Amino acid sequence: MSDFSSNFWSWFIAVVSIISIVGCGVLLWTQTMKRPSKGEQVKLHGNVWDEDLVEFNNPMPGWWMWLFYITIFFSLCYLAFYPGLGDFAGKFGWTSTVQYDEEVKKADAEFGPMFAKYAQVDIPTLAKDATANEIGQRLFLNNCAQCHGSDAGGSKGFPNLRDADWLYGGDPASIETTLTLGRNGVMPPLGDAIGGEAGIKEVMNYVRSLSGLKHDAALAANGKLKFTVCAACHGPEGKGMQALGSPNLTDKIWLYGSSEETISETIRLGRNNKMPAQLERLGEAKVHLLAAYVYGLGGGSSQINSAVSVAPVVPVASAASAVTDVPKP
Numbered sequence: 001m002s003d004f005s006s007n008f009w010s011w012f013i014a015v016v017s018i019i020s021i022v023g024c025g026v027l028l029w030t031q032t033m034k035r036p037s038k039g040e041q042v043k044l045h046g047n048v049w050d051e052d053l054v055e056f057n058n059p060m061p062g063w064w065m066w067l068f069y070i071t072i073f074f075s076l077c078y079l080a081f082y083p084g085l086g087d088f089a090g091k092f093g094w095t096s097t098v099q100y101d102e103e104v105k106k107a108d109a110e111f112g113p114m115f116a117k118y119a120q121v122d123i124p125t126l127a128k129d130a131t132a133n134e135i136g137q138r139l140f141l142n143n144c145a146q147c148h149g150s151d152a153g154g155s156k157g158f159p160n161l162r163d164a165d166w167l168y169g170g171d172p173a174s175i176e177t178t179l180t181l182g183r184n185g186v187m188p189p190l191g192d193a194i195g196g197e198a199g200i201k202e203v204m205n206y207v208r209s210l211s212g213l214k215h216d217a218a219l220a221a222n223g224k225l226k227f228t229v230c231a232a233c234h235g236p237e238g239k240g241m242q243a244l245g246s247p248n249l250t251d252k253i254w255l256y257g258s259s260e261e262t263i264s265e266t267i268r269l270g271r272n273n274k275m276p277a278q279l280e281r282l283g284e285a286k287v288h289l290l291a292a293y294v295y296g297l298g299g300g301s302s303q304i305n306s307a308v309s310v311a312p313v314v315p316v317a318s319a320a321s322a323v324t325d326v327p328k329p
């Protein structure tokens with residue numbers, strides 16, 4: 001109600017509500033007929049339809065009338081105790097915001113100590129803890145699955161979190177940083193820098209050659225010369241750089257896809273991809289549990305960060321990314 005600058009609508013709503021309720025009561029009262037006494041002939045309504053269709057003028061059943069009176073009484077009580085009449089807050093002063101805040105406070109008090117306990121445990125250990133993983137999975141389904149898929153397998157533009165291919169690193173610290181601060185992978189449009197559409201075609205062929213896909217060797221050779229523009233971010237051999245989130249172009253795992261059109265589109269239009277920061281939404285303790293859950297999914301640390309290779313390697317049949325490339329014959 002506070003959205004309005006004057007009280008008019010508040011009063012309007014209150015008055016219309018009261019009039020409607022009282023009106024229902026009055027209507028009911030005036031229509032309550034005396035029941036016919038035993039043996040008395042029930043009168044006809046007096047209306048005739050379809051030439052000869054007539055109707056007895058019986059009173060409403062008693063149980064129905066009483067139910068109606070009770071609902072009227074209930075609605076008046078409700079409006080006295082709960083908000084409903086314009087901006088009158090109701091005797092109880094209840095609001096959904098206060099109730100929500102109280103429930104959150106209660107949940108924090110109940111689960112806080114448990115989260116605090118897990119916050120002390122390092123990620124590789126936590127990743128092997130069944131209860132922590134169960135909580136992590138539930139958090140993942142609620143907060144991450146809409147983008148990464150309920151099995152964390154990803155889809156076009158959303159990385160697979162179960163393979164050992166990482167844009168930003170699969171060691172515990174990198175995963176936790178990704179979740180805490182979010183990530184933003186940016187590749188500028190580069191068509192002009194490599195000589196327009198002809199250049200795009202050459203570099204695209206070179207990129208496809210890097211992972212053994214079908215390509216035109218002569219075009220790829222020219223593309224290789226122009227790849228210096230790309231090497232700044234993808235490295236001289238196209239193996240990517242985790243500091244920038246630039247993907248490895250030599251593995252057979254694709255964020256967007258390996259078709260000629262898709263690679264050309266990436267070069268022509270660039271990409272701007274965002275992983276939202278989670279710290280403010282979820283807090284440190286939940287981010288820590290989620291990082292452990294993701295770490296334990298089987299991808300573990302990447303080959304590049306092999307210093308931390310304590311991840312439990314769980315062979316998962318469906319771990320292959322939705323866009324993992326299988327070279328066509």
Ligand code: HEC
Binds near residue numbers: 178
């Ligand atoms: C709105 C969609 C969205 C949501 C929600 C989301 N992510 Fe992401 N996430 C992305 C995108 C897009 C990327 C890739 C960013 C890039 O390309 O730079 C990403 C990247 C990541 C990465 C880095 C992967 C790598 O290869 O280095 C991890 C780990 C990750 N997300 C985990 C999570 C977790 C855990 C959650 C839940 C708390 C989550 N994400 C929620 C969209 C999302």
Ligand code: HEC
Binds near residue numbers: 204272
């Ligand atoms: C400024 C750094 C930068 C430069 C320069 C750059 N890229 Fe990228 N590239 C990226 C980033 C970051 C991504 C990931 C974008 C994302 O997360 O969505 C990317 C993604 C790609 C992809 C998508 C890979 C996949 O798995 O689907 C291709 C293909 C690609 N780049 C090719 C090139 C080529 C070819 C060039 C040179 C013409 C180039 N890039 C230059 C940063 C760069």
